[in-house]
Amino acid sequence: MVELLFLLLPLAFYSGWRAARKSFDKNEQKNKQLSGHFVKGVNFLLNEEPDKALEVFLNYPDIDEYTAETYHLLGNMFRDRGEVDRALRVHQNLIGRSNLDSEQKQKAMFSLGKDYFAAGMLDRAESVFTELLNNKSLSKQILKESICDSLRTIYEQTQEWHKAIEATRCNNASKKRLSKDSANYNSLITHYYCELADAALSQGKLHEVAELMEKAKSADKNSTRIMCLEGDIAYHQKQYHKAFKQYLSVINHDSRLLGMLFDKLENCAQEVDTLPRLQKSLIKQYNKVKDKTLFEAILDYSKKYGGLEPIDKLIELELSDTKLNIESIYKASDYINTQKSTIDKEKGLMLMSKSLSNYLQGVPAFRCEHCGYKMHDYLWRCPACHHWDTIDHA
Ligand SMILES: [Zn+2]
Numbered sequence: 001m002v003e004l005l006f007l008l009l010p011l012a013f014y015s016g017w018r019a020a021r022k023s024f025d026k027n028e029q030k031n032k033q034l035s036g037h038f039v040k041g042v043n044f045l046l047n048e049e050p051d052k053a054l055e056v057f058l059n060y061p062d063i064d065e066y067t068a069e070t071y072h073l074l075g076n077m078f079r080d081r082g083e084v085d086r087a088l089r090v091h092q093n094l095i096g097r098s099n100l101d102s103e104q105k106q107k108a109m110f111s112l113g114k115d116y117f118a119a120g121m122l123d124r125a126e127s128v129f130t131e132l133l134n135n136k137s138l139s140k141q142i143l144k145e146s147i148c149d150s151l152r153t154i155y156e157q158t159q160e161w162h163k164a165i166e167a168t169r170c171n172n173a174s175k176k177r178l179s180k181d182s183a184n185y186n187s188l189i190t191h192y193y194c195e196l197a198d199a200a201l202s203q204g205k206l207h208e209v210a211e212l213m214e215k216a217k218s219a220d221k222n223s224t225r226i227m228c229l230e231g232d233i234a235y236h237q238k239q240y241h242k243a244f245k246q247y248l249s250v251i252n253h254d255s256r257l258l259g260m261l262f263d264k265l266e267n268c269a270q271e272v273d274t275l276p277r278l279q280k281s282l283i284k285q286y287n288k289v290k291d292k293t294l295f296e297a298i299l300d301y302s303k304k305y306g307g308l309e310p311i312d313k314l315i316e317l318e319l320s321d322t323k324l325n326i327e328s329i330y331k332a333s334d335y336i337n338t339q340k341s342t343i344d345k346e347k348g349l350m351l352m353s354k355s356l357s358n359y360l361q362g363v364p365a366f367r368c369e370h371c372g373y374k375m376h377d378y379l380w381r382c383p384a385c386h387h388w389d390t391i392d393h394a
Contacts, residue, residue: 063097068100071090071108072111075108075115079118091109092112095112109131110129113125114150117150117153129150149171152171165189171185198229204236206236227249228261231261241274244274282301283311303338312342315335316343316347323359323361323362326359368391370390371385374394
């Protein structure tokens with residue numbers, strides 16, 4: 001896409017130049033000189049000589065409202081191609097032009113902030129965006145929410161969560177938003193408060209944690225992260241029974257989080273002697289949602305604590321009847337090879353073979369080297385990209 005836009009750039013330059021030319025009808029000689037400059041610059045671009053093109057454009061004497069647009073485009077193209085130094089030079093050059101109006105300069109400043117961000121110069125990006133935000137005569141062309149959003153991204157990187165909350169609020173308040181956007185912003189604010197609460201919890205500042213949690217809840221009371229944090233608070237206070245219950249309800253709510261919470265759940269279960277309950281809960285939840293995270297947690301549990309009967313039955317059933325991923329099959333074989341499994345080796349081998357055969361069903365054997373399209377049978381011509389002789393083993 002970036003390449004396509006880059007190819008369209010000369011066209012944009014040409015229209016910019018045409019518009020500029022109309023405004024200079026009275027000065028034929030000057031027009032000829034200007035058009036010569038543009039053609040030269042465009043030729044360098046087409047020949048993939050961006051530095052030479054840049055020299056021509058940056059030394060172009062008259063940038064006005066018509067041609068400035070194409071300069072913005074040029075700078076943004078460089079940034080999108082990862083050539084941030086060149087993008088910076090274009091936008092700095094635009095800002096330094098005395099004949100541009102403040103709207104164009106603000107636009108160039110906004111782009112400059114994005115260049116700094118792309119170059120990892122977050123301090124400079126922040127000061128450019130803040131200066132724009134504080135500008136009382138901010139151009140209508142630059143949406144306040146775009147600046148707020150850029151600032152928010154910076155503060156996420158620098159982990160300045162209070163400032164990130166402020167930037168999110170400024171964004172949310174800048175315009176009457178769709179309720180979907182608002183929900184998204186509220187969820188961001190909740191995450192930021194939870195980050196702060198996490199940090200306070202690790203320092204043992206429980207009073208501060210409670211305050212931050214209240215603020216997080218007021219932004220999004222249904223957040224799963226808040227549920228997790230409530231478990232963490234109980235865990236931190238060694239209230240293992242409460243933490244265990246809380247973590248289990250998180251898993252029942254979203255089983256993907258089990259990987260993150262398993263160690264803590266296991267510790268709680270050991271502390272309050274509820275390992276069998278953990279096993280039962282994992283099996284119950286797995287049968288409900290069939291999530292591989294849960295199955296793998298069951299296998300980890302079995303390897304550590306032994307195959308209690310309901311677990312071994314479940315593993316047998318899953319190996320023979322379900323299409324598992326390769327990691328789950330590996331973990332299952334690893335478990336069956338331990339003394340803890342009640343599944344005998346011969347039966348285990350048969351189950352492995354069945355499970356691998358389930359896995360291979362539907363796995364495409366061939367793949368196009370050109371576009372990555374996968375297929376079951378060898379073809380001379382790729383049905384996706386239409387290239388010939390590009391099919392190889394997947
Ligand atoms: Zn292809």
